[in-house]
Amino acid sequence: MQYSYLIIDDDAEYPAQVLSLFESFPEFFCVGIATGHEDAINKILDLQPDIIILEPRGNQSKDSLSFSVITDLHQYIDNLPHFIIHTNSTKLAYDAIKAGAADYILKPLDSIELRKSLLKFKKGFTKSKTVSILDDNGSNETICIKSYSDYQFVPLNDIIYLKADNNTTDFYLHNGRKLTAYKTLKHYEASLPMNFSRIHNSYIVNINFISRINLGKSLCYLNNSDISISFSKTFKDNIEAIIRRIAPGNI
Known part of the structure; x- marks a missing residue:
């Protein structure tokens, strides 16, 4: 199993040091680096890392990096990431x-x-993301796609990507089928597991199907390059996190 982490520090040398040490722990991948209080809050809410590495400052001003990042998060989420x-x-x-x-x-x-701290995290790791569309009692292996009175149960591993279509979402499957659900893409973004990542206002992709990413053309290729999907600058951090996860040390 892989776990994501975010580094919070405004010292240019510190993130490089942390990244270097994490090379010994390949099951952990970096999703980004935050350099200020507001930047940290926004990236935590957007990227939803499992672990956050924070070097706090004694200064408690609004823009300082301090444990106030932790307390401020309580305004937005109930379950905090694992802060180290x-x-x-x-x-x-x-x-x-x-x-x-x-x-x-x-x-x-x-x-x-660091190893000791990461082992403590893994021992107590209980985070799970359910993906039932009907209620909160679904499993993390199968999704139920409801269209009017039609209920279709689809293994998550069969989904290549999701595409927004006004207030509906199209699911594109490995077998070539397309299923339509009468929920927005944002609805699914909050409930899908971590191998699904949003790369565009209109697309969420299954990272396991990514075969190529062209940063120059802003294209993500799926299913052995049979499918190409544009990604936007808005989700640049997500693209970089995907590259770090698939090929650590290449950004």
Whole structure:
């Protein structure tokens, strides 16, 4: 199983150090780097990382990087990501834990301490995303696509991509079929598992079917390049996260 992480720090050298250490843990992939308070909040809500590596600052101003990132998230989501605080201050570490952080690592950051923290995370990992369209009791392997009184149960692994069509969503399957559901693309975006990623206002793709990404042409190729779909600048972070996940170290 793979897990995503987001780095929050305004020091240009720190993210490179973290990325280097994570190379020893291939089941973890970086979805992005945030450099300010508002940037951090927006990327957490957009990218929904499993883990957040945060080096807090003592300054509690609105634009500072501090544990206020954690407390402010409670305005928007009930279940926080797994925050790992990295600091040379035991007081800041203690304050962050009180604010809701899951763990902390005291400086200097090294692979041994990071490994311990990641093992704690994996041991307690209980996050799941259900994908039932009818209610919240679906499974994470099959999706129910409802069209009027017709209920079709489709394995998630058979879905290549989803396309928005006004207030409906078309599901394109590996066997060539197209199914239409009377729900918006945004409705499905919130409930699909992490191997589905939005790359355009009109498209969500199954990462497992991606065979090529052309950044120059802004095209994502699926199903052994039989299908090409445009991606937009709005979802550039998602595209970079996909590349990191499929081919770590290539961005």
